[in-house]
Amino acid sequence: MTQPKDTVAKVALVGAGMIARPHLRGLKNLGAQVKVYALEGAQDLVAEVGWGQVAGSLEEAVADADLVDIVTPTPTHHDVALRCLQSGKNVVVEKPLARTAAEALELKEAATSNNAHLFVAHVVRFFPAYVALHQAVEQGRIGQVAVARFTRTGAYPTWAPWFADAEASGGVIFDLMVHDIDIARWVCGEVTRVHATLVRHDDQQIAQLVLNHDGGALSYIRGAWGAPGIPFTTTFNVSGDAGVLRFDSAAGTDFLLHNASYLEGTRAKRDTSLGQKCADREGTDQKSTGHASAAASDTAADTAAGTSPYQSELAEFLGAVSGGQEPGRKKPRITVDDGIAALQIAEAATQSVATGQPVFLQATPKGAQS
Numbered sequence: 430m431t432q433p434k435d436t437v438a439k440v441a442l443v444g445a446g447m448i449a450r451p452h453l454r455g456l457k458n459l460g461a462q463v464k465v466y467a468l469e470g471a472q473d474l475v476a477e478v479g480w481g482q483v484a485g486s487l488e489e490a491v492a493d494a495d496l497v498d499i500v501t502p503t504p505t506h507h508d509v510a511l512r513c514l515q516s517g518k519n520v521v522v523e524k525p526l527a528r529t530a531a532e533a534l535e536l537k538e539a540a541t542s543n544n545a546h547l548f549v550a551h552v553v554r555f556f557p558a559y560v561a562l563h564q565a566v567e568q569g570r571i572g573q574v575a576v577a578r579f580t581r582t583g584a585y586p587t588w589a590p591w592f593a594d595a596e597a598s599g600g601v602i603f604d605l606m607v608h609d610i611d612i613a614r615w616v617c618g619e620v621t622r623v624h625a626t627l628v629r630h631d632d633q634q635i636a637q638l639v640l641n642h643d644g645g646a647l648s649y650i651r652g653a654w655g656a657p658g659i660p661f662t663t664t665f666n667v668s669g670d671a672g673v674l675r676f677d678s679a680a681g682t683d684f685l686l687h688n689a690s691y692l693e694g695t696r697a698k699r700d701t702s703l704g705q706k707c708a709d710r711e712g713t714d715q716k717s718t719g720h721a722s723a724a725a726s727d728t729a730a731d732t733a734a735g736t737s738p739y740q741s742e743l744a745e746f747l748g749a750v751s752g753g754q755e756p757g758r759k760k761p762r763i764t765v766d767d768g769i770a771a772l773q774i775a776e777a778a779t780q781s782v783a784t785g786q787p788v789f790l791q792a793t794p795k796g797a798q799s
Contacts, residue, residue, distance in 0.1 A: 438462070438747045441490040441518075442481065443509055444500035445470035447588055448523055452500055452550075453478045455740030459747065466490035467501075491518055496546075496750050498743070499523060502589065503604065504597040507532040510547075514539040519546040519750045521743070525607050526768035528599065530776055533769045540765065548746045548761060549768030553608045554615065555738035558676045562667060565674055566616050571688060572671030574617050577648045579609035583661040585632040585654040593632065601634040602627070602782075603775050606652035610778075611763075611771045613640055613648040616667065620648075620770075624787040625778035638778050 438461050442453055445467035453474060456463050463481035465471045466489070475481045484490035487509070491497050497513045499506060500523045507527045513520050514536060526549040527533040540547035553559050566574055583605070591597045598604050602625070614620055622641035627634065633655055640648040662679040672688025745761040777788040 438495040441494035441497045445474040449500045451739040455743045464490040521548040523550045530772040547765045551611045555741045571669030574646045577667040580651045580664045582653040584659045601654045609650045617646040618642040618644040623777040625781040627782045
């Protein structure tokens, strides 16, 4: 496929599975030159999206790339990313950053040693409702956060066999709930204690996590891989000492803020200054990624109307790689240290499931390394 002459960047997209589709669409919208490499499916992906060129090898794909975007299965993240980082390439890895926190730390060290950027694609930080949630908490709109509840439910993923291998995928905690683990830490602060339970029935898995945060807040996270045909939904309910923030993707409602200045009796009003009309913008994104697809609204701080969250995150990463030449350019909202912290919390949850006991963590400083 012919690329435009004036492009933002050259990107190697490694992998051609379901999550590769929204990534390639985002790169197309950004006008990036893309070479796609995968063991299988690259030609079909390029034809489906109408963008990119197929590379015959990883080396060919990354040779002149400004950024390598790795969207391969989780158990391959470490090895593929390490090869690219050791060649001095800037790398973004689809969540989770690696299969284990130890592997993720090794990737961080390789990035530092080779003067390369390393990013992790926790795309939920770019979905409008969650952007608005973070902004509202940062602005003190509900006061001090006390209790946060997050849910994420979808059908058990059957499009690739490696999901069924707990050693390969990490199961529902690592693959699905890692999104809300990251969001809980982003919104409520560092995690110091993790208690988790997990119930399995055939391929179905339901896990519940309780996170203690260093500021005193509690997070309750529920994630489920359910029976075929179960619609994908996400919710959050974040309570502070001055109000409540609520969102339900299934309801098709706006992001709601309830606080003293908006309550009339027991009926809450909609805060239109934070309202995020969250709808299923791209059905293929929802089915393929386990992410609640959402349309950006005019009030989303970092997402222009109609822009995919995948495009927004890739734009931030490409901006960082370009050297931040534009005045006032912000650093990406998520760092490699955030990706490592999410893995450490997920590992603690898995340990808690195995032992039936809570696991205590030393709060991980939020680093600036990217």
